[in-house]
Amino acid sequence: MKRAGLLFTFLFVFPAVAHAQGGTVTFGGGAAAQTSAPPRANANASAGPSAERELLDEAIKGEGKEDEWAERDRKLNEASTLTGGVGLVHTQHAQGGAAGQFRVGFTTEFMSAGFLCSREFPCASPTGAGTVTSDSTDHIGGRLTLDMQVLKWLDTYLATSALANSNAANRPALLQVLGDSVLGAKAHANVNKWFSAGGAFELWLVNGTGSVGLAGAGTSAKFRGLATADLRGLEKRVPLRISTNLTYVLDNTGEVVKDVETSRGAPITRIERFGLNINRVDHFDIHLGAELFAAQEKVRPFVEYHVAIPINRQDYLCRANNPSRDRCLANEALAPSSLTLGARFFPWKGGFNVLTALDVGVTGVGTFIEEVRPTPPWMLYLGAGWAFDTKDRPPVVEERVVEKPVAVRAPGRKIRGFVHEEGSAAAIAGAIVTWDNHPDFTGLVTGGDGRFATHELEEGPYVFGIKAEGYKPGQCTTTVVRASRPGAAPPPAAKPAPGAPPAPPPNAGGDIQLDCALQALPRVGSVVGRVKDAEGNTVANATIKLIDVAKKELSGASDPQGAFRFEQLGPGEAQITVDAEGYLVTTEKVDVKVRQDNTMDIVLQKRPKDALVNVGKTEITIKQQIQFAVDSAVILPQSNALLTEIADALVKNPRIKRVEVQGHTDNTGTAERNKALSEERAAAVVTWLTSHGVAGDRLVARGYGQSKPLVPNVTGGNRAKNRRVQFIIVDQDAAAPATTPAPKKRVPPKP
Numbered sequence: 001m002k003r004a005g006l007l008f009t010f011l012f013v014f015p016a017v018a019h020a021q022g023g024t025v026t027f028g029g030g031a032a033a034q035t036s037a038p039p040r041a042n043a044n045a046s047a048g049p050s051a052e053r054e055l056l057d058e059a060i061k062g063e064g065k066e067d068e069w070a071e072r073d074r075k076l077n078e079a080s081t082l083t084g085g086v087g088l089v090h091t092q093h094a095q096g097g098a099a100g101q102f103r104v105g106f107t108t109e110f111m112s113a114g115f116l117c118s119r120e121f122p123c124a125s126p127t128g129a130g131t132v133t134s135d136s137t138d139h140i141g142g143r144l145t146l147d148m149q150v151l152k153w154l155d156t157y158l159a160t161s162a163l164a165n166s167n168a169a170n171r172p173a174l175l176q177v178l179g180d181s182v183l184g185a186k187a188h189a190n191v192n193k194w195f196s197a198g199g200a201f202e203l204w205l206v207n208g209t210g211s212v213g214l215a216g217a218g219t220s221a222k223f224r225g226l227a228t229a230d231l232r233g234l235e236k237r238v239p240l241r242i243s244t245n246l247t248y249v250l251d252n253t254g255e256v257v258k259d260v261e262t263s264r265g266a267p268i269t270r271i272e273r274f275g276l277n278i279n280r281v282d283h284f285d286i287h288l289g290a291e292l293f294a295a296q297e298k299v300r301p302f303v304e305y306h307v308a309i310p311i312n313r314q315d316y317l318c319r320a321n322n323p324s325r326d327r328c329l330a331n332e333a334l335a336p337s338s339l340t341l342g343a344r345f346f347p348w349k350g351g352f353n354v355l356t357a358l359d360v361g362v363t364g365v366g367t368f369i370e371e372v373r374p375t376p377p378w379m380l381y382l383g384a385g386w387a388f389d390t391k392d393r394p395p396v397v398e399e400r401v402v403e404k405p406v407a408v409r410a411p412g413r414k415i416r417g418f419v420h421e422e423g424s425a426a427a428i429a430g431a432i433v434t435w436d437n438h439p440d441f442t443g444l445v446t447g448g449d450g451r452f453a454t455h456e457l458e459e460g461p462y463v464f465g466i467k468a469e470g471y472k473p474g475q476c477t478t479t480v481v482r483a484s485r486p487g488a489a490p491p492p493a494a495k496p497a498p499g500a501p502p503a504p505p506p507n508a509g510g511d512i513q514l515d516c517a518l519q520a521l522p523r524v525g526s527v528v529g530r531v532k533d534a535e536g537n538t539v540a541n542a543t544i545k546l547i548d549v550a551k552k553e554l555s556g557a558s559d560p561q562g563a564f565r566f567e568q569l570g571p572g573e574a575q576i577t578v579d580a581e582g583y584l585v586t587t588e589k590v591d592v593k594v595r596q597d598n599t600m601d602i603v604l605q606k607r608p609k610d611a612l613v614n615v616g617k618t619e620i621t622i623k624q625q626i627q628f629a630v631d632s633a634v635i636l637p638q639s640n641a642l643l644t645e646i647a648d649a650l651v652k653n654p655r656i657k658r659v660e661v662q663g664h665t666d667n668t669g670t671a672e673r674n675k676a677l678s679e680e681r682a683a684a685v686v687t688w689l690t691s692h693g694v695a696g697d698r699l700v701a702r703g704y705g706q707s708k709p710l711v712p713n714v715t716g717g718n719r720a721k722n723r724r725v726q727f728i729i730v731d732q733d734a735a736a737p738a739t740t741p742a743p744k745k746r747v748p749p750k751p
Helices: 002-020 051-076 253-264 270-275 637-652 671-690 716-722
Strands: 101-113 137-151 154-167 174-190 195-205 220-230 240-250 282-292 299-311 337-345 352-363 378-389 415-421 432-435 451-453 460-467 474-480 512-518 525-533 543-547 553-557 563-569 572-579 586-592 597-604 613-615 619-622 656-664 699-705 724-732
Touching: 051 101, 051 378, 137 270, 137 378, 154 270, 174 220, 174 270, 415 460, 415 474, 460 512, 525 572, 525 586, 543 563, 553 563, 572 597, 586 597, 613 637, 619 637, 637 671, 656 671, 671 699, 671 724
Parallel strands: 415 512, 525 597, 656 699
Antiparallel strands: 101 137, 101 378, 137 154, 154 174, 174 195, 195 220, 220 240, 240 282, 282 299, 299 337, 337 352, 352 378, 415 451, 432 460, 460 474, 474 512, 525 563, 543 553, 543 572, 572 586, 613 619, 619 724, 656 724
């Protein structure tokens, strides 16, 4: 807490002291202090400023503005750390942007390794029997940052993250951390042209586990001391910047799992501690980073080193029954550390940057203590950011006086056109109008009312080319003729199209009204695709049936390369059913968009050698059960193959007119809940089948809850048997009679 007090003293007292001493303190990302130009002697000073002196003062002001904007442009090419604040990936600089500049950034992170379970540090088996000595951890996440330079010495920022970890050696296998956020502020100042110092405070808002919203007890804070040596400010410029951060972290993340550990009677596992980002003690973090500037500062490779020294402010005591054999801070002096290698690239001006970086774990990777989150062996970061300046650059105004002779000529005439659909008054907005016989004139665009107007034109013929999306290109022609004598009436306006609104009357200048009709293109589209199997091999001669949005049925077959094409289809959702020898029938849907090829790939599943579905006299039996999420009607992906085989059986047996899809549960929970759950699951199966080619009028969903058990609900195995979906045939045509071959004639043997 003493460290926190020192940082607050720096943040709020240092600027006031500097002001009181009458000094000029410049805060910002390595910005040089601005100084005014010294007064210049003038022999006629006593007589007042002369015109030459005024011009000289204006030139000096102009030079100052150019220097200011050069500095703002340089600061625009800065980026934020993962938690906000101008810096590298983990290390903040004691610098910032220019006042009024914003930064946004998005970074993804990825890691896949087996390091949390070993012979020395085993993990408890998720089944409860024995231990696990190997694992595979997959980590992926995303971080979003927003940085705002409020004043030239004050940088504020916000960051939020969403992380997911998957490890089959744990239950649950998937651990997610959603919405942890950081609110921070950083004050920074230039000590001289190449050295800066500052401090930052961050509030870490931690989400709870197993619930929605923040866990108040887990709220944490960080107090940073910052120092940066930017060697670009030396008299002999060196393209190198070195920064260090000393951070005390009040880490209360261990509070968010306290209720879980109390209910278990044991600490959370090492895998959970890593996946949920849990530390049980505070830590003092030391960051050191160096950044090199190359290729006119567009390429910036950097290296960082980070070490976290645990501090047991909480007086946490290790558990004697720790199942993972983690060591304790009391007898294991371990400080997790990592090395970061990376680079930022600024491919063009305007504050856009691309990040790539790799964390390499140094300590805390293979040795674990219960109080500290394990360090991953590596972590890959890919990201991008964009900075923008809210301050407008002052325009450069040049005044020139050009004397031009005034030409006296008779006024020209304008052409006012109306572009519409042929045979209709429907105006065509956004049509492109070009001058076919005057390519030196700038083209026009029709407004929302389908009209356009030209400037005043000289006498002569004018040909307009008209193009609009969804219409065939057209052409309109007219001739501008001036009145032969003053006061003569202008030519009559062109006759409007049938049903079109009357054209406005010519004005005093005699504007010419022009009617332009375009022919609409057919509003149809095409479906183009390829049939493949699960291994990526093309399937030739597959029978393909397509039903478009108007219920028109088309059929065809795939060519030797597995390709197919259907044309002249109305816009909307179309259904495609594919059947091939040796494969299960598959149905897909495609949204047909007009005037384009709508592409799709259809993947067929090979018909299994051992069928899981059997069509009986009164029931379609299945050898496996359809899997749902716990206490839910959500069908798990591993059941898709089984459901595809069920759909295939129904499509291949059209004599079956109606099937009752029955949902059954065990007796866990209340009877009312089980009844509702069984109905929801039966309906989910019907929905899946109807969306994959089975007619909806052939299926009806019924839920029976726990009322029809197959076996007594006395063991876990029996309850699993009772949780089932059955397919009962309630209406069908008689099966076709088997054909009996005709008896062969007996032929007497030859003598």
